[in-house]
Amino acid sequence: MKEYKVVNWKMGLSKNNEKLEDTLNQYAKAGWTVRHIAENSARIVFERDKNR
Incomplete structure (x- = not known):
């Protein structure tokens, strides 16, 4: 399973x-x-394995 983080x-x-x-x-x-x-919103989406 993956988890995500959004950073502005x-x-x-x-x-x-x-x-x-x-x-x-x-x-x-x-x-x-x-x-x-x-590009336009300067938003970065990160991903990693949730059960690491």
């Missing part, structure tokens, strides 16, 4: 790419993988 990404003007990279890496360390990144 708040884009800033400075160091936006580094902050996004740090956020993605934090979730990856917790076992999440990116399932989808919505």
Whole structure:
């Protein structure tokens, strides 16, 4: 079984790419993988196995 997490990404003007990279890496360390990144709404959907 899978579980999902939706994160709303708040884009800033400075160091936006580094902050996004740090956020993605934090979730990856917790076992999440990116399932989808919505371009217009800045929404990221993560997925992982629920019974891991």
